[in-house]
Amino acid sequence: MIALRAGGRIAADRSQQVAAGLLWLLAAALVLGLALPLAAILGKALTGDDGRFAGLAQFAAIVGEARFWDAVSNSLAVSLTTTMIVLPLAYVFAAALTRTCMPAKPLFRALALTPLLAPSLLPGIALVYLFGNQGLLKAWFPDGSIYGFWGIVIAEVFFTFPHALMILVTALSVADARLYEAATALGAGRIRRFVTVTLPAARYGLISSALVVFTLVIVDFGAPKVIGGQYNVLAVEVYKQVIGQQNFPKGAVIGMLLLLPAVLAFVIDHLLQRRQRALLTARAQPLVVRPQAWVDVLSTVACAAIGGALLVIIATAVAAAFIRLWPYNLSLTLAHFDFDNMDGGGWAAFYNSMKMALATSVIGTLMVFGGAYLAEKTRAAPVARQLLKLLAIIPMAVPGLVLGLGYILFFNNPANPLHFLYGSMTALVLCSVMHFYTTANLTATTALKQLDAEFEAVAASLKVPFWTTLWRVTLPVCLPAMLDIARFYFVSAMCTVSAVIFIYTPDTVLASVAVLNMDDAGDTAAAAAMATLIVAASALICLVFSVASWWLSRRTQAWRIR
């Protein structure tokens, strides 16, 4: 009897040890792939050309330049304008999806999310063909005026729309029907109800999506690079300093400054989310949406217009990829897919991207899910668990451009024992895993929180090691969330430009980078062709995942139905 109990304790101890070891390993990976590169940027920003500590001297020098303030005001103007355009559009769309009986909702939803499949360079290229000097609708923006402010804004609206939409759909899908009943009983009209009930309930969602859109735009450099013309913004300025002039200290300083709005937005968002939890009470009644002919028709028209506009942009880029010489020779051709005879890295770039996205998807999912599991469900290594939780939320506030710059500064330092990773596929995968860590981690944590902690408590009292519980209970239940994470990682890694633009080498050049380089060399149609391939690959993978998810949930999720 005694021997048996002792044996059980040893097994339980070993389980704890393994969990602690894994936790420390993951925490170390995040320190290495995230914290140290960021520290390297800060170090560079504070170090002078002579290698000595310069304090804020370099910040002061840059802040003194008129050119810098031009870029700041341009970045702010573009980001604010985009936010003000995207919010109402996304709100209308989200309201139509959640609060009306509009037909074909899944179709509209899918349509609205398609921009997620494309790099932010794609709308820029499409706008050249739509509104450029030879564009189909050139009269809308005469004399090349699309190159600049409005070009960037329209491209960013396309790029950020699904992000705003997803947040607003979540915000609008919970509502307390009692409040509407009370308002109606008190004689409030439609507008009054909107102002006094709907808006206050959705205000956190609105602020949150405004912050997300603003941050995405201010740190994006794909769209302004392609369609910005001479309109200089901060993100492009970092690129120019680092790639064009190889001026790393200056790039690091502007990168640090670019971190400010992102961190600020992130902090505001977190404070607000904390307050929101008190909003919904246990006694809330779900709102039942009833058909209302004119609302449903208006919603359908609005969503068709918005979805149609998004579709036109993608379709234009796809069409441009197949037209021989717009606008003089409209015959169809595959010549623009002859990437090997063009700048940008050739077909290898596309295959590299596929490899990189697959590796990111597999490694990212395992790492994120493993980390979330150990942090949520075990009680091993408290310090490592806290460190992991803390580090996991940082990537959300770090622009890809800044992370990428950190990677060169950290890994390209000959004194770094990890120097050999510089420019390798491993570094690209690590960077992508880190860049999208927060969103993936939120998905995993949410799924894990749905599972009662009883499972672990029972397992512990039965002396079952944690991996048995994980394999028998947790994994099968969380499979749909894992597939979501894997798909998210794949598509994000396929489209990202900003995180990888500084760390690819000729051997590891990626498709999204090739789009940028081909556009730089003037091969706009080839750039459109490569962007089309990216969209096609992402769409295909999404399709595969949907099928896999459907099949797996039939096998593992039957318990949910009862």
Added chain:
Amino acid sequence: MKLVNRIALGLACAMAGSAFADTTLTVYTALEADQLKAYQQKFEEENPGIKIKWVRDSTGIITAKLLAEKANPQADVVMGVAASSLLVLEKEGMLQGYAPKGVDKLSKAYVDSANPPAWVGMDVWGATICFNTVEAAKLGLKKPESWHDLTKPEYKGRIVMPNPASSGTGYFDVSAWLKVFGEKDGWTYMDKLHDNIAQYTHSGSKPCKQAAAGEFPVGISFEYRAAKLKEGGAPIDLVFPKEGLGWDVEATAIMKGTKNADAAKKLADWSASRSANELYEKNFAIVAMPGVAKPNAHIPGNYEQLLIKQDLKWSATNRDKILAEWTKRYDAKSEPKK
């Protein structure tokens, strides 16, 4: 099990591969992507055992990259980079002088005057305006004949040119204007031209490609890209402004401290050889070896005489100063001024 086997096999192959590998030369270049393949194929065919790994970007970026890596150079050879850029590297003591076999058969004007030469020319590329005749007819634009024509108000917002900080083509345009018009008048000219410029592009090819596509009717570019696009059916005319054309030499140089010195010399030898010059000739009207070039239907026979008298050393010595001034005047503007 299968997977383990496969990994083991892969590792074994990788190790064996590195043991018996060919020498791989890392070559930094600003050559056009559509030229690289032919050069690489011919060189590797004539020099079995040596492989080329290209690192390609615009002249300004390759130059900046080389300078940034000064402490720890990654390149073995620089090939097809502007001589005015190579002279900057030479000043920094980064190049290894070497006289390739048969260098005496090349035109002296296109080889570094030092002995042994720090760089050896391959071909000459020079300024050319791509003028889209179809769009010009629609807009009622007259074909420009001189650089000064481009400052006329009718061309406002119709011209694209390469950014000299990133593009070698852009840089020789700017240095030629300063040379031909004089320093003061040169900047005054560029002030006026700036008012008409719609965009400064990253690469020297893009202005001509944009002109060919009618996106902007006038593109300041270079003759190879222009002739190539016209051949491909683009509705453009090539204009050679009468004040004279800026130009530069595409050249080859060996990086000091390369670990593959023998292979690097082989590439330098090949780059000066007749067989290489015969490949350059397919792309350029002027090549380093006299008598190799053949007339091109789209480029006038007297092209060499249209080039301005230019001192590449002057272009190299003043590169930093000129680019800083140019960037201050024109790149900082968020929008074309006035």
